Amino acid sequence: MTEYFGTTVADIFATMPKRFKPEEAKEVDIAIGYEATGEGGGKWKATIKHGTLKVETVDGDLTGCKTTIHTDAETFVGVTLGKIGALDALSSQKLRVAGDPKFLMLLLPKIFTPYAAPEKKPVSVTARDIITTIAERFRPEKAEGVAMTIGYDLTGEGGGRWTIVIRDGKCAVRGGLADPLTVKMTMEAKTYAGMMLGTIEAVTAFTSGQVKIEGDMAAAGATAKFFRKYVVPGATEAEELISLRVTNAIEQRFATGPVMGHWFAGLREKKFLANRCPKCGRTQIPPREICAWCRVRVHEFVEVGPKGVVTHFDIVYFASPDPLTGAVRDTPYATAYVVFDGSTEREAVTMDLKKEDIPRLKEGARVRPVWAEVTTGSSRDLIGVALDEQEESL
Amino acid sequence: MATKRVAICAVAQHKNGSDLWHKRFQGMLLDVLEELQAQTGFTFDEETGVNTIVSCSDDFFDARTISDNGVADVLGAQYRGEEKIAQEGLNAVGYAQAVILSGYADLVLVMGHCKESQSESRRMIANMGFDPFYGRAVGLDNLNAAALQARAYMKKAGLTEEHLAGIVVRTRQFAARNPYANAREIVEAGKVIASPQLCDPIRQLHAYPVSDGAVGMLLASEERAAEFTDRPVWIAGFANCMDSYFLGDRDLTANFALKQAAGRAYRKAGIADPRKEIDLVEVMDAYAYQQPLWIEGLGLCGDGEGARFLDQGGQEKYRVNLSGGMLAGNPVIIAGLYRAAEAALQLRGEAGERQAPDLKRAVAHSTTGAAGQFHSVLILER
Structure with missing residues (x-):
């Protein structure tokens, strides 16, 4: 289904019964026809009679409607969400109303609660999802001559214990914590996921004590360069959006x-x-x-x-x-x-x-x-x- | 339209030094403030006193953001209105003039300070002024940006080592008569020419010394000036102009921004021909070559004629930098405000051993940004 402004025409009609306010529609007796053209469009008929509502899709002509609304699917969604002004759409002829448009503009807000686009659930990626792809993301050219075992103890939801073994230009992930480890990092699973996805700054996480490091600190700092960045499946990376680091430091001395x-x-x-x-x-x-x-x-x-x-x-x-x-x-x-x-x-x-x-x-x-x-x-x-x-x- | 005027009623300068290690800048400002009050008797009374302070300081030199917040008490600005100019301090005078002309206030205190000595190197601070990715990484600072300009300008104007040495020798002769100047030792041309190259073609003695200083002035509306002084100096015109941030965009010897700023200031002052109507000039010459370059920009000689201006006695005709100029040592962010203070002292007849006779109108100039990105011009009259 084609989306406009983050939602579809069909969703607007599907949620109509939920948004209907029967108390406000006791005196109303009207059938409204809707025609939304273009991708994701279609025809619907809403029949409101003495506090009841019936919404149906229409295949052929819109018949038996006192008033009909004609527009393209995008404008329909835009006007419903308030992203496009109804009066602008009317005056630019992008939206046409057969019947009394003023009557509709007064009636509809009264008998329906406003439509809101459904909230998009963010793609949920767990630490487990990320750490289990680490071998695929390994860059042997960056880890020449490196031999280390890195333990991760990730607590909380989506967490677990893993050991990453880097040796002879190869990388493997194993469940559990090996012994001995070059370095062990303990943190909440969500902190790890946040650092890998770039929503938590690694330096801040380290310096604020959210990450506990046991063993070789330098090794912990070096690990990032051995792997390509984790990319959420299906997400597109904006390659031109690069972040540049700057440290400003000037020694000064002050007279008292x-x-x-x-x-x-x-x-x-x-x-x-x-x-x-x-x-x-x-x-x-x-x-x-x-x-x-x-x-x-x-x-x-x-x-x-x-x-x-x-x-x-x-x-x-x-x-x-x-x-x-x-x-x-x-x-x-x-x-x-x-x-x-x-x-x-x-x-x-x-x-x-x-x-x-x-x-x-x-x-x-x-x-x-x-x-x-x-x-x-x-x-x-x-x-x-x-x-x-x-x-x-x- | 009746033209209202704004007067400089008093100026006070802290003596410049290369390392005022015994004094913090708060104490320097307080000395300046107290001297201005002693000269004029102004108060901070909410009805009749100063309620608006325009200050100038630098966040990096002072090592804190919104550096004016750190000196509010010694500016007299605590519990009063205050604004900071994040440009060279001469612009604080322009801003104060606008405040008074608008009718918002009839008295404005202008205060500026800077201690270059506080930093490991002032060049590191200047480097921070450049774009972090294009300019800073290359190692650009005020000195090496200026040296690019110096070389280009020396070629264009036929300016020689001897010309530059002559500027420095003369600077020191005047600075020796200015008790507020920093570098006051007399030097010979040979010593200038023998001084080490800092950034070829700029030699050590071609560059202003590391300097600490503080300077202030009291401005008043025409109606109120007489309460504070019987020798008001009037602001006849002020203008400034900004050029491109990126050095490579600019013709370094064309003085584009300065010509714009000067032209606007002259128009405001009703000056048709600056060569006939200006009696004294204070230019902000961080490096010796800049003195004739800025003189060209101010229209006191033709394009590329800076060397001839020097040869034909232009410096004496226009009484250029009788204070010793910035070259004798004022800190970077307030060197133009010092220029205005010196020009005002001259017009008031209070310039002591460096006093010139028969002055009617003077120009004070300032610049900020590498190799003169931004210029300001103030015209003062007696």
Whole structure:
């Protein structure tokens, strides 16, 4: 059946009884004839009488209809879906109505709920479908001299355990996990399928901890080039749509000036040095040259903390990788708004809180700083904050 | 139609340096802001003060996107309106003029900053300005793109090593009189010619030094200018023009965009013949060869006559770059804003040892993009 706008003329008529609103059609007594020309077209007759509906296909002429609609199949579907304006179709003569078109335009929306094209089910491809085709997709020319066994432990629906053996320019897939393995990758089956289909970025999946790698990391990274890309059966590849990778990295160094410098010098001594506005008295962390509220330079420094209170927090499950190193923090961790003791109450600082403390974290929790082993006067001196056990146990 | 005018009421420059390691750019901007307030007494009062700030900075040099967000407090822009120009800072003046002429605001603060020294190499930042796939991969940056232009232009205009050395020698003589300039040491022609090739034909002393700086100005409507200064400098015309992004599309010596920008600015200023009506010129010469090239584009001499312009004393006739120009060291993204500040100081008679007499009208020029992709021209009058 020929589709227009993702559906067919026949489907529109087939769903008519379901969309019919008998309550609204109690007073209606009409037979409407439809003629849709071209591929996927045909003739139908809808008879509506006192709250009942009968839809039939018609082989010969449309007879006994008070009003008839004539159009091509594409326009019919387009107008039904609202993709083509009914008035435009009428005025351009693509759609003709024998009878009273205005009457029809008022009647039909009243007695039928609008037609919606059926949702297309995406082609469902499982990890099993993909991994079992791996031998066919093997590129011996890219794997010359390579000998490795790669284990996949794919959990969840469509998953399973497989071992891919590459040796002597040949590749085989076997069920189960061999021992020993060059590398073993554990992940959810849907993550694997997503990476192979390109809906999940491999780098992100690796760095965010969705893929667990045991064994030779470099081997895990190299596997992709041994195989042609998996293509969903029946799908057509757009060869000209190529993705180009770019990494931008420029080393920089920043002057602190005296104000920011004071803060980092404080960190070196494991102290939080805020600066206090001479006018409004608020404490600024990080210290800034001026108080933007009062528009005055700020010179006085005060030590705050080292303990403080969490006023808000969130929990991070997907951390963004460091753009320079690709390294990702251990997730989950919490981003917490911390107001250090002695700070003015609106001046919170954003800090991260260690993973182990998340289950016990709540608003109002007391925290203490966690310092690096060696403090040098940099943003790495302060690792984050942790719940303050001493106060917890009180 | 009665023509309204916009005045530059005050300018403030931070001294340029090759590595202002002791100061962060926020502190530099704050110095500029405070100096402007000291000169004019303007406030940020919501009724009578500055409520619109136009800033200029660069995301890559500052290492953050929307770089203006990082300096809002020291621009005076926190809790006020703010816009950033993602072009050379002279365009902030053009933008501020439009804001005032539209009636949206009657006072606008223009502020710009850049610390080239923050990067491992400013050329890496310039390389980021190119298309990542066609230009960046080739290793293009401002220097080697300019050298392509330099070679083509030297051939066309008959510009020699001696001409280029002469430009640098003169630049340093003026820079020595400009307390805000970066490279102020006097050099001899022989030293210029002996300086190493950075990218043939551009030698080390033909190129502006790595520079850090900050500069600002206060603009006001004609009605309000007198509240802030008794020596207003009027904006008579501003225009800019964009050329093709891809170098290969351009005739590098034709000055197409600059001629367009200059022509539009002159028309706005009612200038029929710039050669008779301009008293002083500040061009954004990142490299020595650009000084005569941009002079051609501004119409102060004919096409390909840049060398003759130098030989016949054109630099003194038109008081070209009495500040020392960009060649004496201003950071790339605000070197044109510095040009406007210097031109304004000259018209106000406040240019100290570099002051020229009898000035009525001046031109400030700026450019961004490799080998002069984009040009802006500002005409100022006393």
